[in-house]
Amino acid sequence: MNIAIAGATGQLGQLVIDALLKRGADPAQLIAIGRSPEKLEPLAGKGLQTRVADYNAEASLVTALEGVDKLLLISGSEVGQRTTQHENVITAAQRVNVKLIAYTSIANALTGNMKLAQEHIATEHLLAGSGIDYVLLRNGWYTENYTDQLLGYLNSGVVLGAAGDGKISAATRADYAEAAAAVLLSDSDQAGKIYELGGDKPFTLSQLAGAVGAAAGQDVTYQEMDPAKLVEIYTDSGVPAIFADILVDTDLRIREGALEVNSGDLAKLIGRAPTSLGKAIKDALAA
Template identity: 80%
Template structure:
């Protein structure tokens, strides 16, 4: 059985491959798909077959998916272009008779109301209409979305946000990767399964600030912002306007519970408690 991973050279893709190998997958049965042959070389060094393809070029995807049984479609990174790109992958998979597509969607996609979810919802609908068996991995927020900003928090002494007391069931990227590996290697019928994935211990942005401060040994405060003011701060910092709007919209929806997950499915899939917020923060500070 051949398992392919798109976006294999990205952060999540690399971790999924590591998780598949750790779970006993044969490297020769794994196919890493990416845009850059150079970036794929380290994965070839692990014994994987590598194939070059581009989400924007369907013919390359058809070639890359030839002979594949299961496909992990990692959502594209270019917000605003994802639907067309994902449709190219799905059509290519249909052309070569891929038997199952697992797609990395977003938590509470249909009910959360987030602008960030719109392209995921459209992709879920494309999968439902494709005739291919599919499974949805609705990943919650990554803790790394916050730990990537640690230096900013430490230098300013504040975490800015517009999320109020909304709870965020964020988990480490590696745990979501492990969950994807578990689903791909499962011998159970996964067709139609929807996994709502997130940590069992949600936190507020005020609790995030407290955890960063505790790990770093300094005072970090959460500062609640007016959404329009926060969007301006992001824009002034160089965040492209449309993406700044999406980030602030996500915070506003967090207030309403958009990124709180209570399913327990992440822990069940990976067979252990997901890494805690404090541990991920400490690991990042120690890098």
């Protein structure tokens, strides 16, 4: 049973591979697919098969997916190009008879009304029409979306946002990776399953600010911003305009519950409580 990870050299992909190996997967039956031969080398050193392919080049994907039984399609990082890229992967998978695709979508994809969800919804539709069995891993927000900004929060003393009192069921990238590994290695039929994944203890951005301040021993407060002003702040700091708009739109949808997850699916898949916000912050500060 060969399992391929498309996007294997990215942050999530590498963590999925680590989780698969920890759960006893045979490295010789794991296929790491990525664009960079140099980045694939360390994975070959772990005993994995490595194959070079690009989401933009369907022919390379057909070659890379030969002999694959299960495929983890990690969503691309290029917002605006992902639907076409994912279609290339799915079409290649059809051509070589991949049996199951697990796709990393987004939490509450069909109901959250997020601009960020549009390409995920399109990909879910492509999978539904592909004739290939598929399972949806609807990952919620990554805790790292916030912990990667800790220095900024601590230097300014504020967390800026437009999310009001909306709750966010964030979890760490490693927790989502472990869930993906559990699904890929499951003996039970995963075809047609949809997992809404997120942390067990949702928090507001005000609570995030409080947790950051408590962990660092200083005052950090949440500052609610006018959405247009927040877009301006992001673009002034170098965030591309299209992505700044998506980030602020996500905050506005958070107000309406778009990133709150109450399924308990993540804990069930990984067999433990997801990493708490407090622990994630402490770990990030220690690093």
